[in-house]
Amino acid sequence: MRKILIVGAGQSGLQLALGLQSQGYEVTLMSNRTADEIRSGRVMSTQCMFHTALQHERDLGINFWESQAPRIEGLGVSVAGPESQRVIDWVGKLDGIAQSVDQRVKMAGWMETFAQRGGQLVIHGAAVSDLDFFSRTYDLVLVSAGKGELVSMFGRDASRSPYDAPQRALAVAYVHGLGPRPEHPDFDAVRCNLIPGVGELFVMPTFTTSGRADILFWEGIPGGPLDAFQGIKDPAEHLSLTLELMEKFTPWEYARATKVELTDAGGTLSGRYAPTVRNPIGRLPGGGLVLGVADVVVANDPITGQGSNSASKCAAAYLSSIVExxxxxxxxxxxxxxxxRYWDTAQHVTKWTNAMLGVPPEHVLNLIGAAGQLQPVADRFANGFNNPADFENFFFDPALTEAYLAEVAGASGASASE
Incomplete structure (x- = not known):
């Protein structure tokens, strides 16, 4: 029986550990926190997983919260114009539902399942020196802990990393009490609010430790008015500032947030990081090699909501490569x-995410605007979040965008510029 060590117990590490375990591998999982510490700790992410990533969990039979998490059926985009009025507003329908489960719930539950199924769970914050020893006792060592000393083993791939500094300041609040979206009260959707030159506000339904909730997630251009959360430690102050900025920049979202309260004392998060692609193989001082997983090797900004999706797809790709x-x-x-094999899909995520971090070119603005008049455009854009490779066909190249809009407009009998 082959022995495999996975360091890091996030989406990718745990999904891969449970997948390998189901295939009969002898798996050791190393985490720096216990399941109880994760469950009672601070929120870790703003995950929204789309159909393909969710299917990987279903395939392994670890979709434990599917019946409890809100069914996200759409993805909407609003663009703020002068005086914080919406100049664009639409929602695309997803072909398959999306869902968000607080990683405190999921990772704690998966970790307990792994141990109950006989997996070796080690609670220890691993250092490079530990891996030097372990690489001699395991057939394969995988590093899926995306922060800290271990990441330094994986050199930055400059050819795939156009940014060397954070492109957004991130601020997250998990809340109860958000009112229904008046434009579509009968179904849930992720909402992307774009404030040109300032940043973005994302609002997404989720399932957390206390049940149904919503995530309010600001992405601010560094140095701008949304870059205001550094140094704020008090959760109540964090929420107050979140709402103050919503009232100023996205009053249509603030209107349904006047009665919200934090889900718990650990329901806020802020920070920033530079999106980076790294070389996938880490070399240990003793000569051993380790393989980086998910965020360790491809860390994108969360502006396109791909982190947990990419982690799931990476775990699925690696599982197939190991078994084969x-x-x-x-x-x-x-x-x-x-x-x-993983980069075949990850490259599309990186290209699209990095494009969304920049100033959108005219043809992209035309595309987002046209989606307000042409429902097939809105639907295709929304489903790109599940399959970012499709953006190659209609998003990046102005000629392809123009041809696509003309084709859809012709089929609907409307003008793409109406």
Whole structure:
């Protein structure tokens, strides 16, 4: 039986550990926190998972919260114009539902399941020196802990990392009491509010430790008016500032947020990081090799909501690569090929996310505007969040965008510029 060590118990590490366990591998999972510490700790993310990523969980039978989490059926975009009035507002319908489960709930539950199924769970914050030892006792060591000393083993890939500094300041609040969206009170949707030159507000339904909730998530351009959360430690102050900025920049969202309260004392999060692609293979002082997973090797800004989706897709790709490899050694060539398999999908996420961080070109503004008149455009844009590779066909190239809009407008008998 092949022995595999996974360091880091997030979406990718746990999904991969449970997948390998189901295939009969002897898996050790190393986490720096217990399940109870995760469950009672601070929120970790703003996850919204779309159909493909959710299906990976269903395939492994670990979609434990699917019946409890809100069914997200759409994705909407609003654009703020002068005097904080909406100049664009639409919602696209998703082909398959999306869902968000607070990672405190999911990771704690998955960790307990892994241990109950006989997995070796080690609570220890691993250092490089630990991995040097473990690399000699395991057939394969995977690093899925996306922060701290271990990440430094994986060198930055400058050719795939156009930014060397954070492009957004991030601020998250989990709340109860958000009113229904008046434009579509009969179904849930993720809402993306774009404030040109300032940043973005995302609002998404979620399932947390206390049941149904909503996530209010600001992404502010550094140095701008939304970059205001540094140094705020008090959760109540964090929420107050969140709402104050909503009232100023997105009054249509603030109108349904006047009665919200935090889900719990750990329901806020703020920070920033530079989006980075790293080399997938880490070299240990003793000569051993380790393979980076998900955020360790491809860390995108959350502006396109792809973090947990990418983590799930990475775990699924690596699981297939490991199982297909059989009893052959997990050498450097195999590690590179496993990453390349994941990069086939991850490259589209990185390209699209980095594009959304910049100033949108005219043809992209035309596309977002046209979606307000042409429902097929809104639906296709929304479903790109599940399959970012499709953006290659109609988003990046002005000629492709123009041809696509003309085609849809012609089919509907409308003008794309109406």
């Amino acid at each position: 490899h059989g009893d052959k050694p997990f050498d450097e060539a195999w590690m590179q090929s496993a990453f390349d």
